[in-house]
Amino acid sequence: MIVQQIFTSGIAHSSYLLGGNSACAVVDPGRDIDIYMDAAAQMGWKITHVLETHLHADFISGHMELLKRTGASIVVPRSGNCNFDAIEVSEGDSFEIEDMTIEVLETPGHTPEHLSYVVTDGSRGELPVCVFCGDTLFVGDVGRPDLFPGKANELASKLYDSLHGKLLELPDFCEVYPAHGAGSLCGRAMAAKRSTTIGYERLYNYALNIGDRESFIRSLTENMPAAPDHFSRCSEVNRVGPELIEALPPLKAIPQDEFMRLLDDPEHIVLDVRCYEAFGGRHIPGAYSIDLNSNFATFAGWLLPPDKNVLLVTDTPENASRAVIWLHRIGLDRIVGFLEGGMHAWAMSGLPTEHLCQVSSLELDNMVRDNEDFVLVDVRAVSEFNGGHIQNAINIPVHELRYSYKELDPDAKTVVICGSGQRSSMGASILQQKGFSDVHNVSGGMTGYNAAGFGPDCPLCALPWLSSGKERKDD
CATH class of the missing domain: 3.40.250.10 (Rhodanese-like domain)
Structure with missing residues (x-):
């Protein structure tokens, strides 16, 4: 038995090839499938199965692409009510790929229909060797249960049961292969390591060490990071079956x-x-x-x-x-x-253009010290802003600026800042669309501002999966 992990960094997505001698399954595939086809070919494997742990919210899955290219059987949660031909499975079901037995656990919580696949390698022993747990259990974290409006508490309670009543019943040596790593918004505090074991998580995962159900529910339903808009769309696309890229x-x-x-x-x-x-x-x-x-x-x-x-x-x-x-x-x-x-x-060709003035760290500091008349909009996440910001800055996370721009004066000089200059450019472009006439972007953002000596370093910013830049504390 061989497990080969494929990590897509931009969305912090982990998918896997689970292979034997000549056959393999692809677990939680992404939409561009050439990487799986090439990896399988290099190992001499035929892709016979596609295993979906759940209806992914943060990306479009590659199950239909793999079906078209390989004819593989797609295995999905029965409660997902998928609209394409698939093998629907639920708690207690099992199937085999060569010497490997894959048992199905229902592990709802991150999503209502979530499954985990427990693998036993019969050529070596009778105990489970690994589990593909999707977004139920991560390295250092667990899946967020708040993606379905009005169901966060219910799903958090189910997640507690899925973890303590099922996954933690597996042997400590059982390897854990999650669908995401650090940088994904499907959890809150994932570690950078991309796989783990049940035993290690039992000891060191903060969520697994919350003593009681109610505290666990509160921890996972309060002060969670915002979820991007496409999270509410991708699950349904994956349920219906994404359109083929070739179409x-x-x-x-x-x-x-x-x-x-x-x-x-x-x-x-x-x-x-x-x-x-x-x-x-x-x-x-x-x-x-x-x-x-x-x-x-x-x-x-x-x-x-x-x-x-x-x-x-x-x-x-x-x-x-x-x-x-x-x-x-x-x-x-x-x-x-x-x-x-x-x-x-x-x-x-002489066609119309627009520009966005870039403000340096020194220019911004002079504007602050001279009490110049301008509005400073900080488009970082609330947690970043609370960790330190420039005095009198207004915090409007960039995704909220699409609607909250109405709280700002379109005729005022508006300076937009983030951690690096990238998110603030996004925000500034939105303000220009909305008719703001005097918009400026801070080049280098808070990282450059601090590097120039205008603000102290933030220790958290050394962790790249937590923040994209350094911050300045209130003056």
Whole structure:
């Protein structure tokens, strides 16, 4: 028996190949499946099964792609009520792949239909060797139960039972393979390690060591991080069965005149995936700024309206293709194409552009010390803001700015800051869309501000999965 982990860093997603001598299963696959096909081919395996632990909320699964390419049997939770041909399983069911026996546990809590797959390697022994537990148990954390409105307490209670009544009944040496690692918003405090054991988590996982059910429920239903918008969409797409990638229109380069005509149609939006410095220098009016090298998938799923057609602006055709892969991963499939020749060709054609002034750390500090008349909007998460911020800053997390911009004066000089300059560029682009006439982005964000000596270091910021930058305490 061999377990091969595939980790997709942008969404902190772990999927797996569980293989024997000639056959294998793919567990919780992502939508772009070539990596599984290549890995299986290298090992000489035929993909015979696709195992889904649950209806994933944060990404589009690759089960339909693998079915099309390999004819593999898809194994899903019976209570998920999936709309495609699959083997539906529930508590007590089992099946075999060569010498391996896979037993099904129902482990609801993160989602109502959640399963875990317990594997015994019959060629070596009779006790479970590993468990694929999806989003029930993570390294150092457990799945969040608050993704379903009005059901958080109920699901948290079920999660308590799934953990203490089922997973913790497995042997201490049983290896734990979760569907996510540090950086995912499917939990709150995942560790950076990507696998663990039941015994280690029993000793050191904070959630497993909460003494009673009620305290456990409170811990997982209070002060949880916000969930991106696409979390409420992807589960249903995965239940129905995602459209095959091959059925989507191919990516094309769009000439400037055609691109300009498409802008007149309100069904189209412009997504500029260049770095925030390039966006600041010159961009198409009304464009969203989401840097491809930022936490792109999360913020694209959070900020972009899913019912619009997407027009891309990139530096290169290769980056357009990269952006499309990431957008498909979160279920944004209505991608028309990318601007041929990029912003250089657009500007050379004399077409309208807009810019976003970039403010340095020194300039911002001078503005603060001189009591200049401006509004400083900090678009970091509440936890980051509470860890330290510039005096008089207003905290509006970037995803909330889509609606909370109404609380701000569109005629006031508005300076936007985050940890690095990326999220603040996203926020500034939204303000420009809403008619704000004097918007500025802080280049380098709080990280640069502190590095310049204008604020103390924040110890938490040394942990890259907790924060994207350093913060300044209140003056």
